[in-house]
Every structure is written in C-alpha cells, then in structure tokens.
Amino acid sequence: MPVRKLEQSLMVSLPGGDQLHIRRLADNPDGPPVMLLHGLLEDGTLFYARDGHGLAHFLAQHGFDVYVPDFRGKGRSWPPVSRLSTYRVNDAVTQDMPAILDAIQGVRGIAPVYWFAHAWGGVLASSFLARYPGYRASINGLIYFGTHRVATTRTLARLVWVDGLWGWLVGVFARMRGYIPGRLLRLGSNNEFRGIYLDSFGWLQGQPWVDAGDQFDYGKALSQGLDYPPALYFASRNDLGYCNPRDVKAFMQEVGAHNGRLVILGQKEGNLHNYSHIGMLTHPDAARDHFPFMINWMQEMSRLRYEAIHGDDSHDSDTQRSPARGR
Numbered sequence: 001m002p003v004r005k006l007e008q009s010l011m012v013s014l015p016g017g018d019q020l021h022i023r024r025l026a027d028n029p030d031g032p033p034v035m036l037l038h039g040l041l042e043d044g045t046l047f048y049a050r051d052g053h054g055l056a057h058f059l060a061q062h063g064f065d066v067y068v069p070d071f072r073g074k075g076r077s078w079p080p081v082s083r084l085s086t087y088r089v090n091d092a093v094t095q096d097m098p099a100i101l102d103a104i105q106g107v108r109g110i111a112p113v114y115w116f117a118h119a120w121g122g123v124l125a126s127s128f129l130a131r132y133p134g135y136r137a138s139i140n141g142l143i144y145f146g147t148h149r150v151a152t153t154r155t156l157a158r159l160v161w162v163d164g165l166w167g168w169l170v171g172v173f174a175r176m177r178g179y180i181p182g183r184l185l186r187l188g189s190n191n192e193f194r195g196i197y198l199d200s201f202g203w204l205q206g207q208p209w210v211d212a213g214d215q216f217d218y219g220k221a222l223s224q225g226l227d228y229p230p231a232l233y234f235a236s237r238n239d240l241g242y243c244n245p246r247d248v249k250a251f252m253q254e255v256g257a258h259n260g261r262l263v264i265l266g267q268k269e270g271n272l273h274n275y276s277h278i279g280m281l282t283h284p285d286a287a288r289d290h291f292p293f294m295i296n297w298m299q300e301m302s303r304l305r306y307e308a309i310h311g312d313d314s315h316d317s318d319t320q321r322s323p324a325r326g327r
Contacts, residue, residue, distance in 0.1 A: 006024065006026040006027075014095055015095070020072060021078075022067055028060075031064045031065045034114040035104060037071075038121050040120040040188065041188025041189070042118070043075030043076075045075060058287050064114075067104050067112065069096075072087055072193075081191040087196060090211050093124060112138075113138065113139065116142075117142070118146060119145070120147075126142075126218070129229075143232045144234065150203065150250060151247055153244040166201065169185075179191055179193055232260075233252050234265060235264050236279075238274035239277045243277055249262055261297070273289070
C-alpha cells in the first residue's frame with residue numbers, strides 16, 4: 001500500500017475555554033505514535049521547520065506518527081501568555097498533559113509509545129509520570145535533551161546565566177510585566193508565564209520537587225518503587241550556561257532506579273559539533289550525527305519490551321553499550 005503522508009493541526013479544548021494546539025506529522029499515519037514536548041520560552045516549532053528539518057520530521061521519515069503539542073499560551077495554543085494568567089506547573093501536569101494524551105489516544109486508539117522532551121519539557125513529563133504512574137506502562141522509552149531540574153553545578157557560567165540572567169533580570173521583568181517577555185529579551189521564541197517561571201526557578205535553585213499548588217511530592221512519588229520507563233538523556237558538553245551535563249546526570253539519578261543512559265555530545269566524544277542547548281535538536285547535522293544512535297536505542301527498547309511481554313528474558317540491556325554516534 002502507498003504511504004499516506006499526513007500533516008495536520010489538532011485543537012484541544014480545556015476547561016475555561018483555553019485551547020491547546022498539537023501538530024501531527026506522519027509519513028506513515030499507522031506508525032507507532034510518539035510525543036514531543038518543548039521547554040520554557042519555546043513552542044513545538046522547536047522540533048520541526050518549514051524546510052522539513054528537525055527531530056519531528058526525522059521521526060516521521062523513520063515511520064513514526066509524531067505529535068508535537070504547544071503548551072498553554074505557546075505557539076498556536078490560545079490565548080497567548082499574559083499577565084492575567086495564574087498558570088502554574090500544577091495546571092500543566094493535571095490539565096494540559098492529560099488533555100494532550102487523551103487527544104492523541106482519541107486519534108490513534110493508543111497512547112504515545114515514546115516521549116521526547118527538551119529541557120523543562122522533560123521535568124513536566126517526569127512530574128506527570130510521578131503523579132499518574134498508570135501511564136508508565138504504555139511507554140517504551142523517554143528521550144530527553146538537556147533536561148535537568150536543579151542547577152547543581154557552581155560555575156561562572158551558572159552564576160551569569162542562572163543566577164544573574166534567569167534569576168535577577170528575568171525576575172525584574174516578571175514583576176513589572178506579569179510575565180516573561182522572552183521574545184523581547186531574546187531568550188526564546190515565546191513569552192513565558194510568571195507562575196511557571198516562579199516554579200521553575202525555585203526548583204532550579206534546589207527547592208524540593210514539590211508542587212507549589214497542592215504540595216504533591218513528585219520526588220517522593222518517584223521513589224516508591226514503581227517501574228519508571230527506560231530513558232535516554234542527551235547533554236551537550238558545550239552547554240555550560242543553561243544546562244551542565246552534570247545537572248542532567250543529577251536529574252537522571254533523581255528520578256530513581258531505572259534503565260537510564262546518559263550520552264554527552266561534543267567533538268571530544270566523536271560528534272561533529274559542540275552543540276548548543278537548542279542546537280542538539282535543531283542543527284542540520286543532528287540527523288546524521290546523534291539521531292541515528294537515538295533510533296538504535298529506541299529499537300533496542302522496543303525489542304526488550306517485546307521480549308518482556310512474551311516472556312523472553314534472555315537479553316540484558318546492560319550488556320550492550322553504544323558510542324555517542326550511531327555508527
């Protein structure tokens with residue numbers, strides 16, 4: 001049968017009248033569904049470009065049915081970020097994430113089998129899985145790019161970017177305007193809610209992984225021994241200001257015991273470039289550098305999942321280790 005290429009937008013209604021936008025890209029609409037979550041000050045276009053490049057297009061070309069949401073107020077979701085909103089992490093976790101997953105399942109009949117996230121998107125995804133552990137069973141694997149919760153590393157770059165820029169300067173604008181003017185400050189492609197900023201900065205500074213809204217303890221929930229999906233963590237050795245690789249490793253350890261792999265990208269590690277925080281996703285060479293390794297890891301996780309379901313435990317995922325590049 002011929003391949004049915006598909007590119008469409010889905011709109012998801014929330015209580016109160018807000019709407020979330022989800023971009024769907026598929027060279028094969030019957031392929032395994034996957035979900036891509038953006039981080040702070042960004043929207044879903046981080047993963048796809050008009051010229052056909054980006055992680056979403058790469059996955060679609062490899063047979064996946066790709067869903068890229070815009071979180072509330074971002075991209076084509078409505079209404080845009082404003083000073084009137086009280087939007088916090090609790091809203092993203094208890095309202096946006098369930099609505100997104102219900103919409104995808106409504107289209108495909110099954111939940112996404114792989115979740116991808118950049119930076120803060122991974123923190124939201126893990127927070128959701130802590131609060132709603134029943135969703136973990138449907139996931140073959142998580143792939144996080146530059147995701148960390150706490151800035152554990154004390155360096156000059158951290159003092160400049162985290163404490164100075166994100167803490168002091170952005171905090172001033174948040175108080176003055178009631179939101180973060182990301183486009184004006186050239187910190188990202190989108191503005192950001194003040195409530196999300198407050199939650200994220202508190203966690204970044206090392207506050208407990210506890211919801212400011214209802215005091216749900218995400219860290220405690222993840223430590224209760226329930227199976228956490230296998231996860232692949234990418235960190236760039238060159239990304240010292242926004243996300244030090246040691247911070248990514250600390251997050252990998254914080255979610256508890258699981259099949260986690262950390263891949264540090266850099267020319268010293270054999271990669272083509274020293275990627276930036278966003279460049280590890282958007283650089284044109286990513287598709288021939290580390291994305292193939294990601295596909296290999298996904299194939300391995302799918303095989304292990306199949307063997308677990310069918311009672312074949314003859315292979316141990318820890319016996320194989322791959323280099324940073326998928327060659």
